[in-house]
Amino acid sequence: MTTAAFLCLLILSVVGYVWNRQAASAIRNDGARLHSLTGFHGFYSFLMILVPVIVLILTWLALEGPVIDMILKSGLSDRLQGLGTGEVQLIVAEIKSIAGGSVFGTPEPWKFEAADRFAELNKRSGQLLLIVVLAFSMTILVLSRRKVTAEFRARHGVERIVSGLMIFCSIVAILVTIGIISSLMFETIRFFGKVSVSEFLFGTNWEPQIPLREDQVAAEGAFGWLPVMLGTLVITTVALFLAVPVGLMSAIYLNEFAPKRFRSIAKPFLEILAGVPTVVYGFFPILVVAPALRSFGQAIGLDVAPNTALAAGSVMGIMLIPFISSFADDALSAVPQSLRDGALGLGATRAEMMTNVLFPAAIPGIVGGVLLAVSRAIGETMIVVMAAGLIAKMTINPLDSVTTVTVQIVTLLIGDTSFDNPKTLAAFALGMMLFIVTLVINIFALRIVRKYREVYD
Amino acid sequence: MTDISTTPSSSIGSAGSALMKKRNRRQTALQGLGLAAISFAALMLFILIASLVSSGYKAFTQTHIQLEVFVDPEEISVERLPRGGFDDVLLASLQDYFPDVEGRADLRKLESILSNGAQFRLRDRVVENPDIIGQTITVKVPTSDDYDQLAKGLVNRESPEDQRKLANRQIGWFETLEEAGVITQPINWALITNADSRFPELAGLKGALVGSFWALLVCFLISFPLGIGSAIYLEEFAPKNKWSDLIEVNINNLAAVPSIVFGLLALAVFLGWFGMPRSAPLVGGMTLALMTMPTIIIATRAALKAVPPSIREAALGVGASKHQVVFGHVLPLAMPGVLTGTIIGLAQALGETAPLLLIGMNAFITSAPDTPLDSATALPTQIFIWADSPERGFVSRTSAAILVLLTFLVTMNAVAIYLRSKFERKW
Numbered sequence A: 001m002t003t004a005a006f007l008c009l010l011i012l013s014v015v016g017y018v019w020n021r022q023a024a025s026a027i028r029n030d031g032a033r034l035h036s037l038t039g040f041h042g043f044y045s046f047l048m049i050l051v052p053v054i055v056l057i058l059t060w061l062a063l064e065g066p067v068i069d070m071i072l073k074s075g076l077s078d079r080l081q082g083l084g085t086g087e088v089q090l091i092v093a094e095i096k097s098i099a100g101g102s103v104f105g106t107p108e109p110w111k112f113e114a115a116d117r118f119a120e121l122n123k124r125s126g127q128l129l130l131i132v133v134l135a136f137s138m139t140i141l142v143l144s145r146r147k148v149t150a151e152f153r154a155r156h157g158v159e160r161i162v163s164g165l166m167i168f169c170s171i172v173a174i175l176v177t178i179g180i181i182s183s184l185m186f187e188t189i190r191f192f193g194k195v196s197v198s199e200f201l202f203g204t205n206w207e208p209q210i211p212l213r214e215d216q217v218a219a220e221g222a223f224g225w226l227p228v229m230l231g232t233l234v235i236t237t238v239a240l241f242l243a244v245p246v247g248l249m250s251a252i253y254l255n256e257f258a259p260k261r262f263r264s265i266a267k268p269f270l271e272i273l274a275g276v277p278t279v280v281y282g283f284f285p286i287l288v289v290a291p292a293l294r295s296f297g298q299a300i301g302l303d304v305a306p307n308t309a310l311a312a313g314s315v316m317g318i319m320l321i322p323f324i325s326s327f328a329d330d331a332l333s334a335v336p337q338s339l340r341d342g343a344l345g346l347g348a349t350r351a352e353m354m355t356n357v358l359f360p361a362a363i364p365g366i367v368g369g370v371l372l373a374v375s376r377a378i379g380e381t382m383i384v385v386m387a388a389g390l391i392a393k394m395t396i397n398p399l400d401s402v403t404t405v406t407v408q409i410v411t412l413l414i415g416d417t418s419f420d421n422p423k424t425l426a427a428f429a430l431g432m433m434l435f436i437v438t439l440v441i442n443i444f445a446l447r448i449v450r451k452y453r454e455v456y457d
Numbered sequence B: 001m002t003d004i005s006t007t008p009s010s011s012i013g014s015a016g017s018a019l020m021k022k023r024n025r026r027q028t029a030l031q032g033l034g035l036a037a038i039s040f041a042a043l044m045l046f047i048l049i050a051s052l053v054s055s056g057y058k059a060f061t062q063t064h065i066q067l068e069v070f071v072d073p074e075e076i077s078v079e080r081l082p083r084g085g086f087d088d089v090l091l092a093s094l095q096d097y098f099p100d101v102e103g104r105a106d107l108r109k110l111e112s113i114l115s116n117g118a119q120f121r122l123r124d125r126v127v128e129n130p131d132i133i134g135q136t137i138t139v140k141v142p143t144s145d146d147y148d149q150l151a152k153g154l155v156n157r158e159s160p161e162d163q164r165k166l167a168n169r170q171i172g173w174f175e176t177l178e179e180a181g182v183i184t185q186p187i188n189w190a191l192i193t194n195a196d197s198r199f200p201e202l203a204g205l206k207g208a209l210v211g212s213f214w215a216l217l218v219c220f221l222i223s224f225p226l227g228i229g230s231a232i233y234l235e236e237f238a239p240k241n242k243w244s245d246l247i248e249v250n251i252n253n254l255a256a257v258p259s260i261v262f263g264l265l266a267l268a269v270f271l272g273w274f275g276m277p278r279s280a281p282l283v284g285g286m287t288l289a290l291m292t293m294p295t296i297i298i299a300t301r302a303a304l305k306a307v308p309p310s311i312r313e314a315a316l317g318v319g320a321s322k323h324q325v326v327f328g329h330v331l332p333l334a335m336p337g338v339l340t341g342t343i344i345g346l347a348q349a350l351g352e353t354a355p356l357l358l359i360g361m362n363a364f365i366t367s368a369p370d371t372p373l374d375s376a377t378a379l380p381t382q383i384f385i386w387a388d389s390p391e392r393g394f395v396s397r398t399s400a401a402i403l404v405l406l407t408f409l410v411t412m413n414a415v416a417i418y419l420r421s422k423f424e425r426k427w
Helices: A002-028 A038-075 A085-099 A111-148 A152-193 A199-203 A227-255 A260-275 A278-299 A309-334 A337-345 A348-377 A382-386 A405-415 A422-456 B002-012 B014-060 B086-095 B106-111 B118-128 B145-151 B169-179 B206-237 B242-256 B260-274 B282-306 B310-317 B322-351 B354-358 B379-388 B392-423
Strands: B064-070 B136-142
Touching: A002 A111, A038 A085, A038 A111, A038 A152, A038 B002, A085 B086, A111 A227, A111 A405, A152 A199, A152 A422, A152 B206, A152 B260, A152 B282, A227 A260, A227 A309, A227 A348, A227 B014, A260 A309, A260 B242, A260 B260, A260 B282, A278 A309, A278 A337, A278 A382, A278 B014, A278 B064, A278 B322, A278 B379, A309 A382, A309 B014, A309 B354, A337 A348, A348 A422, A348 B242, A348 B260, A348 B379, A382 A405, A382 B354, A405 A422, A405 B260, A405 B354, A405 B392, A422 B242, A422 B260, B064 B086, B086 B106, B086 B118, B118 B136, B145 B169, B145 B392, B206 B242, B206 B282, B206 B322, B206 B379, B242 B282, B260 B310, B260 B354, B282 B322, B282 B354, B310 B322, B322 B379, B322 B392, B354 B379
Parallel strands: none
Antiparallel strands: B064 B136
């Protein structure tokens, strides 16, 4: 039905275009001077029909589900009386699956009745939608046809609608940010209703396994984020220890010493490294790096954990190499030619020019790039989910297994989740911290990069 | 360039030339370090690809066994189809090679040479053509994962018996079958024609490919118009004020927000508040669209900026309105850049995993989705699931799936580069 509604809408919009356009041409052929080109008359009708009715359909689809659920539940009010929200949800889900044609076990007959009613409601809603869409589109079609006159400023109308649409598009970016902040906020505040803020911020114990049933013997659940953050920092540090020197050195070489041909091959090569999806990097430590590190550790008598922070960190470092190298390359290229020429003219070797003049001049840009890499490393998920540990420990030993903020978010939220226990909410609190930390670093880094650019431009 | 710095040293004398040697050595050292860094990155890329290929290529073939099966009317009758003792029939034909194997436990072990899917393959054939009941037919069925590993030489036959999944006797059976010439290793089409399965020998990527296709389609349909609209507005129409600054800062920040945060957003808003279905490619595509949008906006703005002002001025001069200038002249000229940026953005979206995990696109689903509202996995989440699976056969399948994903990414990027080089105009 929804497809049919969209199809009707599309056909009627096209009809509106053709109809208005023809009407406008007819006026022109009669010898009158049109204000707007005939095409604009057509587009005016097209957009006038398309935009409001699409909004209508989308609103309808968004509200359809909840409304039908409400009608269904009110019809069953005597059956559902005194049941908890969870049980009601279960029953509703069962009714829906019966309506969908999959019957498990032998449900009571009233559930079959309800399922029939549910299917009926859905069908009616679909039909109603189609009728409403048809009625609306027809009305607008006729109304906009009536507007076609020689003086009618169709182009202005079209341009106004298009401008409105473009402004809407730009506002989506703001809406997304608001959505992120408000959803994280909302769940985080609920989390802090169950766990105190100070316990979360300063607690040194992270054990989110809470009892599922009342009588279950299990840990109480501790939600101190410090060990998780510490683990993130350990892995980030390992990654930077690998990525910063390698990235910087390759940028220096590519920028100053590499022959042109070499540069034109090496740059795309590094871009390939940057384009590999992180889930692939995540498989790399499992397949190669962790076993290699482990056997190497055994050979020199070190105890290396199977999912050591070193493996995840070094692979993350490999991922960051192209990132840092391209930022450093840009920063070095932005240093004005006069500084290079001046240094060389005073008799510096090219290496001295690089280390004593170019590099110090480019440092702000490089630092900005490294900071962006730090925020990437903190927010990176797949590598650590696949290669780092699950248990939070207060340790800075990179040979040990540590966990990270992103790993905890994923493990807490994977599988079916309900929104009312602290375990799920804790993930949102972690997400909030992650968002804040990366946002602060990003803003800081972008500011450094921009400020630095302004000095030389 | 170097002769500039060497010329003065000759006039300073031997002390100077020693210093000069030292300075030149430093330069060589710096260059060496730079080359070493690049070689290290290249080496890592090489190891990554090589390890994936060397473990993945084996998953592109699958060990099959060819059996002469007598479709016994006593076990399988037309009336009872699609039910019937298909496994017994297969076992009976396998028993022809091993008349001395007896007893329930041993027979069951013998049967485990065949994949769990073998009986269904036979069933499908009989259902399709019930006339073959009572005849002897040749069927080719996959072996189970353990024997597949054995055939591909991934089982160390010299290792102690209790450290292997297969006992010496079972290896002996397999060798007998190999000598009989019924073991073959054809190309593993199941890898792309089957959906996911618990059994590695039956598991394929069809569900993930279809799921990724739907998700990317939704992502494109949402992010492309939104991205272009917002880029055109910001670049061509927006007045320079606080609002447009705010939007700009916003877009730049969105591009740097960790992907998992978008997953949290989708989980809380799309699933929690709007009640959209879990694991659906529609929701996945919407989430990916939010992440792809900033990429498209930034690429589109760069492309619009590259169109020279003279084009705009000429069009304005002959009486076009501002909208006509943009939509009639600037945007068409910027289109190659826009498309390149879009394809690169979509390629990133194809490889994105973390947000899809949070909205449940890592579910175990054994059929390909028919619509974007059905539960499904995507290519990267399928890789994640397989990488997590304990069965040996999934290691090579994970690598193979990664190779498939990388093939798609390389193709998309190649198309983007081709578009750029073919249609981009230098002004």
